[in-house]
Amino acid sequence: MSLWVDKHRPRSLDKLVVHSRQAKQLKKLVSAGDCPHLLFYGPSGAGKKTLCLATLRELFGPGAEKLKTEQKTWQIQLPTRKIEVELATVSSNYHLELSPSEAGRRDVHVVQEVIKEMAKTKSSNAMFQEQSNMFGAAKGQQGSQEKKKGEAPKSVKCTYKVLLINEVDRLTSHAQHALRRTMEKYSKQCRLVMTCTNLSKVIDPVQSRCVCVRVKAPKQGEMKSLVAQVAEKERLTLPETLAERIAEGSNRSMRRALLMLETCKINRYPFEENQEIQLPEWELFIKEIAQSILKEQTPKSLFQVREMLYKLLVNCVPADLIFAKLAQELMCKLDDELKYEIVKMAATFEHRLRLGTKPIIHLEAFVAKFMSSYKEWSIRIFG
Missing domain, CATH: 3.40.50.300 (P-loop containing nucleotide triphosphate hydrolases)
Known part of the structure; x- marks a missing residue:
């Protein structure tokens, strides 16, 4: 299916x-x-x-x-x-x-x-010509039947x-x-x-x-309309509030919105307006990594984070996507003073990633550099 x-x-x-x-x-x-x-x-x-x-x-x-x-x-x-x-x-x-x-x-x-x-x-031009002749012959034999069924297949030129x-x-x-x-x-x-x-x-x-x-990303109103149309085709009753929440959580991605809708259908149907929308597991895992980084900045913590990053890479999550999502999660917890520095840091290591061959090295280097900067900032602010 x-x-x-x-x-x-x-x-x-x-x-x-x-x-x-x-x-x-x-x-x-x-x-x-x-x-x-x-x-x-x-x-x-x-x-x-x-x-x-x-x-x-x-x-x-x-x-x-x-x-x-x-x-x-x-x-x-x-x-x-x-x-x-x-x-x-x-x-x-x-x-x-x-x-x-x-x-x-x-x-x-x-x-x-x-x-x-x-x-x-x-x-092979002969293959194209053969198909054109086949479609033309079918059109001549069937005549009015094709008009009822729809337009005849287009010949390949x-x-x-x-x-x-x-x-x-x-x-x-x-x-x-x-x-x-x-x-x-x-x-x-x-x-x-x-x-x-x-x-x-x-x-x-x-x-x-x-x-x-x-190809620009759809607007939130278009996302809501798309989700409602798919629910109608699947003969589902979708509350308007839930459709709005799915559109907001999709980050203007049609693929993500439809996957979220399908996940909600699997978890619970009939739908409820306050039903929980489950995020992809890899995003939840990155949030867990960000919490571990902010909680403790030690070599032991860095080693644990390295293992978690390995799990993401083994499960085919692209390294540049890990960079973007991890930096986003870390900046949500940071002061404005550090945000510019972290964005610059993430861009630098992502560029090195494109030039290198092993993503884990550059991901770990980014985490180590962040831990160092964050610890220095914490000592300077809180003593």
């Missing part, structure tokens, strides 16, 4: 309500016949993936929704050795989706070898592939430069559709070769 996030995702550009302006612009680009490289940027849960999938459907028709998920292993021959890179991919007959950043420091090899190999393989690359801002600078070369060399056979959260972390040469589409 699929999550409500995927179950109620709009499938076409016409059905997008929150980002209707972006949907109209994308329809114009697609109707022009030669869609350029696209880069969707915006906060997590704003709807970047929904826009990507709706654009693919606009390009290729319903066939783009027939997906196959698999775990692929590529063997890449380097000058001195041979390495294996394993990545999860989602593909259809017309596109392939992957996240090279999951390969860590090997992402440059994924871009140079794997994506290059896929990009230089031309699409695109002769290029689409590579959907997630989290391009998390790629290393070497991988992004390799991506730029791939975009230039194989632009006739392949179009890239990319998503990122922080546009400033994408190098200018990649940005300049794409049409950048800003």
Whole structure:
């Protein structure tokens, strides 16, 4: 059974309500016949993936929704050795989706070898023509039946592939430069559709070769309306007060709001207006880490915090997200005098994290530096 996030995702550009302006612009680009490289940027849960999938459907028709998920292993021959890179991919007959950043420091090899190999393989025009003929024959035979059922499937005119690359801002600078070369060399056979959260972390040469589409986070009123619509589709009676609380606690993330609604349904139904909204476990765990840091600033406490940070990393919580959430939780308990220093400190160690290979080292260094600064401030203020 699929999550409500995927179950109620709009499938076409016409059905997008929150980002209707972006949907109209994308329809114009697609109707022009030669869609350029696209880069969707915006906060997590704003709807970047929904826009990507709706654009693919606009390009290729319903066939783009027939997906196959698999775990692929590529063997890449380097000058001195041979390495294996394993990545999860989602593909259809017309596109392939992957996240090279999951390969860590090997992402440059994924871009140079794997994506290059896929990009230089031309699409089969015969397959597209065969589908067009099939749809045309079906239309001629069925005639009026298609008008009752709806519009006939759109023939596929695109002769290029689409590579959907997630989290391009998390790629290393070497991988992004390799991506730029791939975009230039194989632009006739392949179009890239990319998503990122922080546009400033994408190098200018990649940005300049794409049409950048800003996907802003929905407003709180739109979030409340979205939650109410999903509850109605699931035939649930949702109190207005609870819908408002979910919209406030979602931080303007549609994914987070729907997950919170689904969690509330699992915990208790019928809903109650004062029902507790459960936060994700990793957020509660970070709050516990922040309390441990503020409670005691000793080597023993630092060692315990290190173990807790390891648990977060092992459970695939991104290190940059840990930085942001931990700094936010710590600043809630700090005096204004320390807040600026902590933000600067977190930004410095997060930058070092992008240049390094082991996140735990930079997370622990940030915690140790914070403990030192906080203890000095406490001694100076309270004696």
